[in-house]
Amino acid sequence: MHEMSLAEGIRQIVEDAGRSQGFRKVRTVVLEIGQLASVEPEALSFCFELVMQGGIAEGARLQIEAVPGCGWCPACAATVAINTLYDPCPRCGAYQVQATGGTEMRVRELEIE
Amino acid sequence: MCNVCGCGAGETRIEGQALDKLDEHARGHKWVPAATRGHVHHHEDGTWHSHDHAPAQESLHYGQGPAGADVPGMSQARMVKIEQDILAKNDGYAAGNRGWLQDRGILALNLVSSPGSGKTSLLVRTIEALQARVPVAVIEGDQQTSFDAERIRATGAPALQINTGKGCHLDARMVGHALEKMVPPDNSLLLIENVGNLVCPAAFDLGEAAKVVVLSVTEGEDKPLKYPDMFAAASLMLINKIDLLPYLSFDLDKTIEFALRVNPRLQVIQVSATTGAGFDAWLDWIDARLAALRVARDETISTLRARVKALEAALDAARAAKA
Numbered sequence: 001m002h003e004m005s006l007a008e009g010i011r012q013i014v015e016d017a018g019r020s021q022g023f024r025k026v027r028t029v030v031l032e033i034g035q036l037a038s039v040e041p042e043a044l045s046f047c048f049e050l051v052m053q054g055g056i057a058e059g060a061r062l063q064i065e066a067v068p069g070c071g072w073c074p075a076c077a078a079t080v081a082i083n084t085l086y087d088p089c090p091r092c093g094a095y096q097v098q099a100t101g102g103t104e105m106r107v108r109e110l111e112i113e
Numbered sequence: 114m115c116n117v118c119g120c121g122a123g124e125t126r127i128e129g130q131a132l133d134k135l136d137e138h139a140r141g142h143k144w145v146p147a148a149t150r151g152h153v154h155h156h157e158d159g160t161w162h163s164h165d166h167a168p169a170q171e172s173l174h175y176g177q178g179p180a181g182a183d184v185p186g187m188s189q190a191r192m193v194k195i196e197q198d199i200l201a202k203n204d205g206y207a208a209g210n211r212g213w214l215q216d217r218g219i220l221a222l223n224l225v226s227s228p229g230s231g232k233t234s235l236l237v238r239t240i241e242a243l244q245a246r247v248p249v250a251v252i253e254g255d256q257q258t259s260f261d262a263e264r265i266r267a268t269g270a271p272a273l274q275i276n277t278g279k280g281c282h283l284d285a286r287m288v289g290h291a292l293e294k295m296v297p298p299d300n301s302l303l304l305i306e307n308v309g310n311l312v313c314p315a316a317f318d319l320g321e322a323a324k325v326v327v328l329s330v331t332e333g334e335d336k337p338l339k340y341p342d343m344f345a346a347a348s349l350m351l352i353n354k355i356d357l358l359p360y361l362s363f364d365l366d367k368t369i370e371f372a373l374r375v376n377p378r379l380q381v382i383q384v385s386a387t388t389g390a391g392f393d394a395w396l397d398w399i400d401a402r403l404a405a406l407r408v409a410r411d412e413t414i415s416t417l418r419a420r421v422k423a424l425e426a427a428l429d430a431a432r433a434a435k436a
Contacts, residue, residue, distance in 0.1 A: 005317075017193065085342065
């Protein structure tokens with residue numbers, strides 16, 4: 001969706017971390033992106049490249065770790081795997097699954113010099 | 114199959130055709146900037162992953178920084194844990210807005226929809242119905258023009274237009290600035306009309322009490338499945354323009370069923386901003402939330418008063434003991 005805004009958010013986090021922890025060059029940015037977070041990794045990679053220019057993460061490698069989607073099925077009283085927000089429960093087939101995981105968009109770690 | 118890494122076919126489709134069939138996947142290897150040096154694979158089961166192709170000889174080397182010279186064995190790099198949400202900054206501003214609004218008993222609703230669902234007409238009618246008993250203020254979000262704010266101001270309600278320029282959504286910082294500028298009265302209703310877009314506004318918390326998604330019957334009944342994030346983020350779905358149902362082949366039950374698949378807790382009210390049909394239910398929904406907010410605020414105030422009283426008593430006792 002708004003991958004450009006996300007890339008700007010990443011830049012802010014990276015620059016803040018650089019200032020507070022005293023590093024000036026980032027080699028790799030490791031993200032955790034949930035499968036249900038509606039982020040297009042290709043679009044994000046493209047925006048990342050553009051937005052990081054002129055900052056401490058210019059030219060940095062972007063590594064995106066996918067977090068699988070999961071949700072709570074009240075009928076089964078169990079956590080089940082889902083690939084979209086509108087998936088039925090894989091156990092009972094009911095459409096009542098509330099997403100509980102796989103919606104995250106996080107900067108997990110940075111490889112710095 | 115990807116001819117560089119041998120991984121499975123892509124799932125991104127254009128007109129039903131897989132992106133890699135359109136040569137996009139192969140192009141991806143040339144197109145992915147040197148600094149990224151990798152690409153993403155979508156799999157049939159809906160999962161995806163990204164990985165590198167090193168050395169990326171086919172890359173276009175624009176914007177390649179010093180970090181591109183990655184020599185094994187000579188690395189002095191180290192890893193730093195960050196563990197921060199990408200939208201943390203926005204969420205921080207949103208929390209600020211939410212606290213500010215709650216302290217003043219202001220009920221903020223974030224109205225989201227596609228362009229043309231009738232949000233502004235809905236707002237105008239809502240304001241006309243409510244403003245005799247509840248002060249109503251409006252924040253209007255559009256990429257350009259202040260047409261919508263002018264329509265709202267014609268009702269007598271204060272309205273502030275935010276133009277996002279090229280932006281596709283309002284964010285919490287914009288709304289925070291708007292609140293500073295317009296300062297809605299205590300115990301009022303604040304209606305935030307987001308940019309007409311069913312995608313991006315879903316992810317950006319503005320500090321509202323609830324998101325209300327407006328879907329009109331002139332749109333497709335499959336919209337909740339096409340744009341699930343918005344319906345998942347909303348608390349209420351208003352199905353607008355129901356006066357047009359006799360002229361359309363819109364399947365109302367199917368729409369509701371699809372929306373509940375995405376969000377089983379979603380409430381649904383059918384309305385017509387033109388005829389006023391269903392407005393009683395919509396206004397009741399707002400009133401119930403305003404009342405709940407008032408109760409919560411009164412409780413906070415009485416708790417604080419009780420604490421002040423207890424502290425004063427303790428102070429008096431200390432003074433008496435000293436004297």
